[in-house]
Amino acid sequence: MPDTIQDTNLPYAIRAYSPERLREALKKMYLVRKFEEGAEDSYMRGLIHGTMHLSIGQEASSIGSTMALTDEDKITSTHRGHGHCVGKGADLSKMFAEFFGKESGYCRGRGGSMHIADPSKGNLGANGIVGGGLPIAVGAALSAKRLGTGAVTVCFFGDGANNEGAFHEALNMAAVWKLPVVFVCENNKYGMSTSTERSTAVKNIAERAAAYNMPGVTVDGNDFSAVTEAVDAAVERARNGEGPSLVENLTYRWRGHSKSDRNRYRTKEEINEWMGRDPIPAMAKLLMDHQIVTEDDVAAIEAEANQIIADAIEFATQGEDPKMDEVTRDVYTPESAA
Amino acid sequence: MPDTIQDTNLPYAIRAYSPERLREALKKMYLVRKFEEGAEDSYMRGLIHGTMHLSIGQEASSIGSTMALTDEDKITSTHRGHGHCVGKGADLSKMFAEFFGKESGYCRGRGGSMHIADPSKGNLGANGIVGGGLPIAVGAALSAKRLGTGAVTVCFFGDGANNEGAFHEALNMAAVWKLPVVFVCENNKYGMSTSTERSTAVKNIAERAAAYNMPGVTVDGNDFSAVTEAVDAAVERARNGEGPSLVENLTYRWRGHSKSDRNRYRTKEEINEWMGRDPIPAMAKLLMDHQIVTEDDVAAIEAEANQIIADAIEFATQGEDPKMDEVTRDVYTPESAA
Amino acid sequence: MNAHSKPDLRELSYAEAIREAMDIALTNDPSVILMGEDIGVYGGAFQVTGDLVDKHGTDRVMDTPISELGGAGVAVGAALTGLKPIFEFQFSDFAALAMEQIVNQAAKVRYMLGGSVSVPLVMRFPAGSGTGAAAQHSQSIEAWLGHVPGLKVVQPSTPEDAKGLLLAALEDPDPVMIFEHKILYKMKGHVPEGHYTTPIGKAAIRRDGKDVSIVATSLMVHKAMQAAEQLEADGIDAEVIDLRTVRPMDRDTVLSSVRKTGRMICVYEGVKTLGVGAEISAMVAESDAFDYLDAPIIRLGGAECPIPYNPELEKAAVPQMPDILAAARDVVKGRV
């Protein structure tokens, strides 16, 4: 939760968070980046099967949007969810082990990249269904309200997901019932190959908030401070019982949608332009500008992240494979399995 | 299609339509009312099984919204669709025969009240699924655009339906593809027992048009001229290739939602207030005020409607029952049935 | 089941029995909530929730907007985070809108997450034909959900079971789907007072017999019982099994019966092809009970068409008592 420095000339994040929290945030951004580079590398080397969706370039959005959350607060995530997991405090080793399909992974090798979750930390999980998490997030917010836990739910979804009926139904119910949920749209301009211009009747997704009588705001999703400022305000609003909000983080994924992407729907120039707006150096600069870290600190943080990832890959590699005779385990909860 | 009288001091309908068309419209409004009263009466007397959804009180909306349409234009309708059928030129006898489950009915007794359709007149049918017709209407508009037929589709739906995901997906696609479709929301304040205040995060459904970058307008749905003015403009816009619109007709159903309704969710006062705003006398008065009909003409029109309904009931009563060994007929188109 | 009740036994309708189960649950367990369209002041399209909202308030008996997919998803999310929702679909047909949340989320999330969560969710589906509501309000879709690992699927046929299975479903940590037949809502029968459960996964032998096993579901159980009574006059002693649970299916009870009688008829209202009876039949045909079979396994299922509106056609579209009679006579006399 935000701390309190009152000097309003400072960027929001600098005012709101302690140096420790900010250094941690930078580290998490590196961790997301390195995790995904490591996953990509493992995939290329044939160590991972299936598909994966990398969020490289979007780290300010995922880490910034989870700053104000405690372990009691919930998130629902998407197919492009590694950053959200890290933001919500996931253990990189268990993430990698899941990627490798190991019993020591978050889902005991049953879920893979698209289903990583950590309910113990309030992470209700990635989702393979575009828009699938939206109503689930509203349900988590309903629980919080009915049970009086004070928890807030942050619901991540993409620009593509905003055209699913589930988006409409979820936002409407959240608003009618005034539930403590923040809808965070990570607008990276494309749902797979389809640009928002070709898929969505409004320019900014946040314009749709009006249809649900909730605040909607669009921010530079590569600017960590801008993201935290918008999301934290929405979280506070939710926490105070004032209902849901929609925050749209404008960002970009550097990689293709998934491994099958030929990148034919966008230009090299566009990709390069966005690569020039890398959120991680921007965050490092922000912290350096405000004397929270030195250049050496940044290098040390990056090195630490590299080490964590190397250890995680080692952990995952060493992990045991699931037992084949346990294929139908965990379909039902043991006491009740028939 | 609207005719053209240019005096802008006159109400729109009087300017736009010939006396013949206006008398026909009044007659249709009576026909809807009498049809439903007849259906209700038949139901009470045990002649009809199943359920039915009466639109008594909403006749200006259904008849007004179909004024500008030709037989090439399409409509999709709802569970509360008798008025739309009549508006689109349905034969009352075949409607009643369908109610009675007869082979001579519109659906040969297979569909009943909730599925009356007349594709030959561009009526693609009522729908038992709330919101079910919304994407279908967009599909019809897509056909019109691709095949260059110039046809416009009017898509009827209720205030309750506006919270279905299908609403969102349909309006978004119609807007993105600029299709010739007019979404007509008949807002009668309740979806079954649930008021719009308790179900919908905005006050007027038309506010949601902004989320699809299309014009949205709310009108007095019991005022025939106001309805035609709004819908006709939207139809013209669609016809000109300018894309979809949303028109919201504020109206009220006098009867319960269906036969199982105990009317516990609204007050007698509210019902009485709206019964005082009966759209049929209002339409008669409009036409009398502009010397299009006399009081005697109105009585004659009403009498004519009564006669048509009496004949229709007679036709329906005389109709043959479907043959029991034809229960699986028409599941597949004959040439292809396996 | 059919007027089996003794004068001293309390009778309730099937709808009242379900309401009583929900009332008990709402009273005993603060985490239980009801969700659905028009289940509050309206009392539900079939008056199953009735006046529960007056007693338990709108926070516990929640009217949802007409948003089946979203509503079901809210129920899933709530179940994952501490509540126990009982979600009512107004008609089972509308579950077609929510299959994604039921199947891709509720049924799978525990497995996908390696067992780290459970989804204690109950969904109620008013199902079946006979009300004149035609093709989009009359389906029997239990076979779809019966095909989905992670779900449990029950079809109570009596007021007693309707209450007991709902209370059992609430004690079950996993999602339980309850298909309630609309025609049964008004049927009366003995219902024990207070809290009790009917085991999920256990069929009930409604009538002992030695000549033919009639395995029926839901409303068809009653038609089978009527047929069995009439078959007595022919000297045919039919055993009637009420399947009660579609998933997991009670293999033992069905197979034991077939081993005894050597003949089986499955009676179910859903469309015959790929309906529940297909599984019952196939389960027997692949088991050791196969060797006891003296005749083909007959299936009486719904006709291969949507449910029509005309009341006589509507009857023609689902198995009726005379169909069961005729099938039993044929199968016992070796005519098939």
Added chain:
Amino acid sequence: MNAHSKPDLRELSYAEAIREAMDIALTNDPSVILMGEDIGVYGGAFQVTGDLVDKHGTDRVMDTPISELGGAGVAVGAALTGLKPIFEFQFSDFAALAMEQIVNQAAKVRYMLGGSVSVPLVMRFPAGSGTGAAAQHSQSIEAWLGHVPGLKVVQPSTPEDAKGLLLAALEDPDPVMIFEHKILYKMKGHVPEGHYTTPIGKAAIRRDGKDVSIVATSLMVHKAMQAAEQLEADGIDAEVIDLRTVRPMDRDTVLSSVRKTGRMICVYEGVKTLGVGAEISAMVAESDAFDYLDAPIIRLGGAECPIPYNPELEKAAVPQMPDILAAARDVVKGRV
């Protein structure tokens, strides 16, 4: 099917065969349009539409927003009013979002309207496991749609049939659902040039045999063929039937085979319970072919779990060639 091809015969992959069928249809019939997510410039998630958009333009090869329910409904409405849409689901799993339009609208509207309309709609569903995409991207849900009167449901197992069934579907005035196995997309085989159709509703005998009938669907046909080859060494002569169509099912071909062999194994990837094999089995068990059965009818279906991610677990969740081998040996040797 397995390297049956002669050197002079043109080979295409299954995906290419489907693309060729769509290309022919787009070229010959101006009312045909393709709709789906990322089927344009991306070429489809499995590169089935490939570069068709370059040739036919974005008005004919339409990328839809991520709106499965609405997209399917638009296709239904378009089919009712003069177009012939071929609608691609990106994964068959996402059909769960569109069940309402597929089942409550497309399948029923003709019947509900007493036959006054037809819905000439083709839907394509990339289905099945084996890609490491886990539980929400790997299902086989043909049994759901096979249960629905008004639909036709096919599962091509070869490039030739993939093209022929798609062209047949386009000539069919009613909605045809095509389940394409993702693992087959890259499989090559002979595909005739030009326009031809493969009949909907006809199974294909892929291998004649006299000892046991193996009725398989989709990818399982290939595993069954491999098993049949190996069974030869045991002196077991297996007949392999490729069901091809789930609805309407080819009763005659299956029953004739069983009358000849007296033994049947059904092999299908969908979950065993209430899967396609349940219907095949029940269809035989209730027919006169029952009297020819010398052994129980064995079903090899998917395990009772969602599809897991780990590649070895994923294999364990669906029938494999050795399972077929073992079952055939058992059933022929009277061990079941």
